[in-house]
Amino acid sequence: MTRLGIPILPHIINALILTAAFSAGNSYVYCASRSLYGLALEGKAPRFFVKCTNKGVPIYCVTFVLLIALLAFLQVSQGTAVVLSWFVSLITASQLVNYCVVCCTYVCFYRALKAQGISRDSLPYKAYLQPYAAYYALGATFIFALIGGYTVFLPGNWDVPSFLFSYTSVAAFPILYLGWKVLHKTKIYPPNKVDLKQDLEEVEEYTRNYIPQPPRNGFSKWFNILFS
Incomplete structure (x- = not known):
């Protein structure tokens, strides 16, 4: 320009x-x-x-x-571009781990529904292509989380900050997860034992009694139409 x-x-x-x-x-x-x-x-x-x-x-x-x-x-x-690349690597790895966990959680939820004979048609929202989309996303996010910083392993490219920013989130997740399981002695429930109705009554009561707030002015009205 x-x-x-x-x-x-x-x-x-x-x-x-x-x-x-x-x-x-x-x-x-x-x-x-x-x-x-x-x-x-x-x-x-x-x-x-x-x-x-x-x-x-x-x-x-x-x-x-x-x-x-x-x-x-x-x-x-450090150079601004270098620091920016570090942040991009850290955030990307964190987001990949996050979505990997989301997909794994959905697969477990799907298995629990199937084991307990609850039809997905009874849910307020039913996503298409499930559980295959979740399996695909789980595999993709897991693989990309592992190879996101692969360039540091190439000959002559080893760099400690780049390695840490690429794989800190990947390494921290299993440590925190397993550490919590060991310290608090929590267990993983089989699909037929998962409580799918915990706090359901409170959520349904909130939904029944929810009264949407009217827009304060014309700007709020159009903003809500565009973004909600």
């Missing part, structure tokens, strides 16, 4: 990119802090994370999540 001699458009693009980045960061800080809060409520994270302000904000969770942003200062001693 600069070579084409368009003076204002590059600034507009920069503003849009910054807005999108801030929006994504705001969203993920919210999701990550509330996930950490939920883990603390279940006893799967340190108890002090349940501390909230008078308005219900889990202050310690938000602070901890925001501290992760300090990793951005790595670019002070």
Whole structure:
């Protein structure tokens, strides 16, 4: 755009990119802090994370999540492109592990439904191509999580930071999972013993009594139409 001699458009693009980045960061800080809060409520994270302000904000969770942003200062001693590639590797591996677990969870859920004679037609939503889509996604995400940083194993390409950012999430998951199982002596239930109706009454009651809030103004109305 600069070579084409368009003076204002590059600034507009920069503003849009910054807005999108801030929006994504705001969203993920919210999701990550509330996930950490939920883990603390279940006893799967340190108890002090349940501390909230008078308005219900889990202050310690938000602070901890925001501290992760300090990793951005790595670019002070390293090239920006290098640090960006580290973050991309870390986030990609984490997302692949996350979706791998989601697919595995669905396969277990599907097996439990089948073992207990519960038809998927009775569910509020039934996805197509299941369970084959879940098997395909599980295999794909598992393979890509393992080979995501394969280049560091090529001759002459070994780099400790790149290896750590590519495989820390992959290695941390089984350690945390097995560590929790051993320490808390939890067990894996067979499909016919899985409780598929836990908290179902509360969810159905909430659904029956839910009253949607009307939009505050015209902007909220159109925003809800577009994004909800």
